[in-house]
Amino acid sequence: MLELQNVGFRYGRGQDILREVSFRLQRGAFSFLTGPSGAGKTTLLRLLFLALRPTSGRIHLFGEDVTRLPRTALPPVRRRVGVVFQEFRLLDHLTTFDNVALPLRVQGQGPADYSRDVMDLLDWVGLKKQAHAYPPVLSGGEKQRAAIARAVIAKPELLLADEPTGNVDPVLARRLIHLFAELNRLGTTVLLATHDQGLFKQVRAPVLHLQDGTLRTL
Amino acid sequence: MADRKPGPVIPREAASLRTMTATMAVMCYLACLAIGALILINRAVDNWARGLSQEVTVQVREIEARDIDADVSAVISLLKETPGVTGAEDIGREAAEKLLEPWLGSEGLDALPVPRIIRVAVDQARPPDFESLAADLKQVSPGASLDTHRRWEDELTRMAGTLTALSVLILLLISGSAVAMVIFATRAVLDANRQTVDVLHLVGAEDAYIARAINRRFLATGLWSGGLGVLLALLTFFILGNAGLPQADGLASASRSLFYVPGASVWLVPLALLSVPVVGTMLALVTSRITLLRMLRTLP
Numbered sequence: 001m002l003e004l005q006n007v008g009f010r011y012g013r014g015q016d017i018l019r020e021v022s023f024r025l026q027r028g029a030f031s032f033l034t035g036p037s038g039a040g041k042t043t044l045l046r047l048l049f050l051a052l053r054p055t056s057g058r059i060h061l062f063g064e065d066v067t068r069l070p071r072t073a074l075p076p077v078r079r080r081v082g083v084v085f086q087e088f089r090l091l092d093h094l095t096t097f098d099n100v101a102l103p104l105r106v107q108g109q110g111p112a113d114y115s116r117d118v119m120d121l122l123d124w125v126g127l128k129k130q131a132h133a134y135p136p137v138l139s140g141g142e143k144q145r146a147a148i149a150r151a152v153i154a155k156p157e158l159l160l161a162d163e164p165t166g167n168v169d170p171v172l173a174r175r176l177i178h179l180f181a182e183l184n185r186l187g188t189t190v191l192l193a194t195h196d197q198g199l200f201k202q203v204r205a206p207v208l209h210l211q212d213g214t215l216r217t218l
Numbered sequence: 219m220a221d222r223k224p225g226p227v228i229p230r231e232a233a234s235l236r237t238m239t240a241t242m243a244v245m246c247y248l249a250c251l252a253i254g255a256l257i258l259i260n261r262a263v264d265n266w267a268r269g270l271s272q273e274v275t276v277q278v279r280e281i282e283a284r285d286i287d288a289d290v291s292a293v294i295s296l297l298k299e300t301p302g303v304t305g306a307e308d309i310g311r312e313a314a315e316k317l318l319e320p321w322l323g324s325e326g327l328d329a330l331p332v333p334r335i336i337r338v339a340v341d342q343a344r345p346p347d348f349e350s351l352a353a354d355l356k357q358v359s360p361g362a363s364l365d366t367h368r369r370w371e372d373e374l375t376r377m378a379g380t381l382t383a384l385s386v387l388i389l390l391l392i393s394g395s396a397v398a399m400v401i402f403a404t405r406a407v408l409d410a411n412r413q414t415v416d417v418l419h420l421v422g423a424e425d426a427y428i429a430r431a432i433n434r435r436f437l438a439t440g441l442w443s444g445g446l447g448v449l450l451a452l453l454t455f456f457i458l459g460n461a462g463l464p465q466a467d468g469l470a471s472a473s474r475s476l477f478y479v480p481g482a483s484v485w486l487v488p489l490a491l492l493s494v495p496v497v498g499t500m501l502a503l504v505t506s507r508i509t510l511l512r513m514l515r516t517l518p
Contacts, residue, residue: 005493012224049420051416051420071425071515072425073423074419075419075422075423076422077421078419078421079421081454083420088247089355089413089416089417089420091227091413091414091417092225093225093229093230093414094225095225098224098225101224102227102417102418102421103421103422105224105227106418106422106424106427107422109224111224134375140267150421153420154421202455
């Protein structure tokens with residue numbers, strides 16, 4: 001499903017953000033990615049959802065070498081990956097409903113095709129009543145759930161989440177972790193970047209620890 | 219929910235597009251004025267050239283020891299017998315003197331040997347053979363010469379060509395400025411919506427999808443501004459044609475004649491003006507799409 005071989009990354013001529021990072025996630029795996037702030041977690045996730053290209057090493061995704069994939073070949077790969085951003089990255093001019101439906105819209109589906117699925121998912125994450133609300137009026141937790149709903153609406157094979165519980169209270173954090181576990185049970189491979197060591201107790205999963213740009217498995 | 223129209227993926231309110239609407243409207247307005255001028259020039263030159271080619275002139279100069287009146291009579295008789303000539307008329311010494319007045323003044327013209335002018339109407343469909351007519355006239359009267367107005371026609375054609383080229387150049391400059399402005403506006407829209415474009419890319423949107431979404435904004439902007447430009451131009455022609463300003467009399471009749479000329483197609487001007495928003499919008503769409511696809515290719 002996902003394999004990194006000696007991946008290194010730096011911005012321009014700056015210092016290395018990631019060094020010789022290698023790991024593999026099997027299909028259907030659930031893993032945590034942890035490490036102190038500035039360790040390179042977000043950079044690593046950005047490499048995985050192909051927003052950045054490594055300066056060295058190779059990345060294999062869905063059995064394909066995506067290290068130097070041409071731009072035109074990126075959209076089909078990205079459609080198989082769901083991403084929950086740390087800062088949510090919801091579009092403020094679209095309603096919660098339209099934000100969640102976005103991955104399906106860009107695939108060419110119309111409201112008649114996706115309305116029911118979107119509403120069911122909004123119901124599942126507890127945002128049915130906020131379907132018509134715009135992101136600026138949502139609370140941090142609601143935005144987080146909307147971002148998660150958008151990441152999973154197209155049933156991605158791989159779900160990457162960057163601090164998905166960073167803005168919510170412990171009760172909601174537990175609910176969200178159960179939501180990820182449920183998605184994983186349904187077949188989605190999940191890699192969850194977090195500081196929150198308390199989450200490791202809720203889901204038994206391998207923990208990848210990133211420190212000073214190098215990775216080790218706990 | 220299924221019936222609800224989804225919101226636009228690129229927000230409607232883009233300040234740079236509002237600026238573009240106003241500037242494009244001015245460009246379309248100027249383009250309409252240039253087209254109006256182009257049509258007027260061509261019509262006027264056609265009319266003048268038609269008038270000139272319907273008539274030729276014969277001048278009979280006074281020659282010593284010859285009776286000029288007899289020469290004029292002989293020339294008129296010859297002209298009337300010539301196939302292709304439909305009429306010949308001596309305009310008279312007084313009228314000939316009047317023609318010289320602007321250059322020589324009215325004093326002392328009596329003493330000058332003013333040539334006699336014979337106005338000759340010709341059948342445009344079957345004009346006479348001017349070369350042999352000129353030779354025949356010399357036979358009848360050594361002081362007679364034929365002026366076919368060819369020089370004036372050539373001058374007019376040259377002037378019309380210059381004015382037409384100037385109008386076309388103005389249209390090209392307006393189009394060039396419009397293209398530059400659309401490129402600038404496209405960049406501004408893309409920069410202003412960079413976050414949105416990034417998110418669209420990350421959820422799997424292709425460049426063509428994003429370009430289409432942004433292009434829709436330019437379609438609306440192009441049509442709006444083009445329509446506004448045409449309306450303003452029509453209003454200008456209407457005001458010029460009906461304001462009754464004595465100092466702009468020629469402009470007024472020109473503006474009126476733009477929309478109604480006996481025998482000319484009534485649709486020519488409206489169609490030419492309506493082509494402005496259509497061409498403007500097409501220009502905006504093609505330019506913004508090319509710019510967008512180029513810019514999107516540089517993004518991660």
